[in-house]
Amino acid sequence: MSKPYREWILGSIDSLRSRKARPDLDRICRMVKRRYGSDWDRTRSELEKLIEEQTVLKVNYKGSVSYRNAAKVLRGRRKTEQSKCAVKQPSLADWSAGDSALGPVDEDHMEDMEDEMSMTTGMDSSMDEEGDESSLDAMCAQSTADSGISMSPVTSSNTSLPVPSPTSSKNSPTHDALRQDPDSAYTLPEHIQPAAQQDTGSVESLQEPAAICLTALKAEEEPRVEESVATPDPVTPDEAVMADGGPHAVSDHAEEGEMCNKEPKSTTEEETINNGAMMKNENDAVKEEVVQDPLLWSVADVARYFTSVGFPEQALAFRTQEIDGKSLLLMQRSDVLTGLSIRLGPALKIYENHVKVLQRSQFQEDSRLFS
DNA sequence: TATTGCGCACTTC
C-alpha cells in the first residue's frame, strides 16, 4: 500500500462525506483520478488494500455500498451499534497491520484524529459491483436489511489477518473464531465474549486473560494498586504484560482487563494467573523473547500493546504515526500529549503508565546488559 | 459537463 494512495483515497472519502455524497467506489475512483490522475483500477486495488488493513471500512448503508475513513467512523453511539452487531473479530490491533490504520497523517487528517474511532470494516454480501471483491464479500456476508448498515470484517478468510505477531495467531481465540465463523459480522473483539474462551480449552487460554486483566488493572486504571498488591516496581505492569507474552499475548483481552478492573482479583486468583503464565510452552517462550523487547516491536505491535492495555482508540494514533518500538522508546511527554492528537486524559495515562515505564524498563535492561 | 454545497428525510439509538 503506497502512502499517497492511502491519503488520496481517504482524502477522497472525507471529501465526499463532507459534501454529503456517498463515498462509493465510483466516486472515490473518480475523485482520485481527477485529483491525482490515478488509474481507476489502481485506485480500486489500493482501496481494497486499505479495506483489508481496516484503514477504510466498507459498509452497506441503506442498501448500497459505502466506504468510510476508519479514523472518522463509529464514534459515540455508533460504537454501541458496532458492538451490538459484532460477533467475532480479532482485537482492534489485530485487524490492521498496515503502517497506518487511520490513514493519512497530514494536517487535515490529524485534526480528525482527535476523534476517537472504533475500527470496523463493513461488507455487504449483496455487492455485485465489484466482482474481484467476492472473496471479501464472502468473508463478511451479512444481511443488513434490519439495520441498514453493516459493519463486518473485510479481511478475507484467505487473506490472513495482517498480524505480525509471532505469538498471537496460534493461541488467540479471535483467530480461531475468525476461522470458524468467517461470515460473522464484525463486532467487539471476541475476547470479551465468554464463549470465546470456552472454545479454547487449553489452560493458558484461560489463564492468560486473567493475567492480562490484572495487568491492565494495574497499569492503567489504578497504577497505585501495583504497589500494594505485589509489585513494588512501577515497571511491573508493563513487565507483567511482557512476561505474559508481550503485546501479542495481551491484545485479545484488553476489555477483559477492564472488566476485571471492576472486580479486584484475590490473591488466589493472582496465583492462578501466574501459574497460567508459567504454563506457556517453550515455543511460546521463544517467541515471547522476541516481542518482550519493545525495541523489536513493530508498529502493529505497539498498537496492539496499547490496545491490550485499554487504549484501542489511542493505539490507532500510534499506528497512524507509525510508532514502532524504537520510536516509542524515544517518545517524549510532549510527543505523546500533542504529537498523536489524542485526548489529553488518555495521553497522560499512556505516557505515565506505559511509555515512561517501557522506557524506564528498557533503560534498566540496557544498564544491566552493559554493566 | 463535472463537481460541489446543502436541505431534508431516513435510520438508529
Next chain:
DNA sequence: GAAGTGCGCAATA
C-alpha cells in the same frame, strides 16, 4: 432529540 448518512437538486467551475 441527537447523530450519522446520503439522495436529490441547485449552484458553480
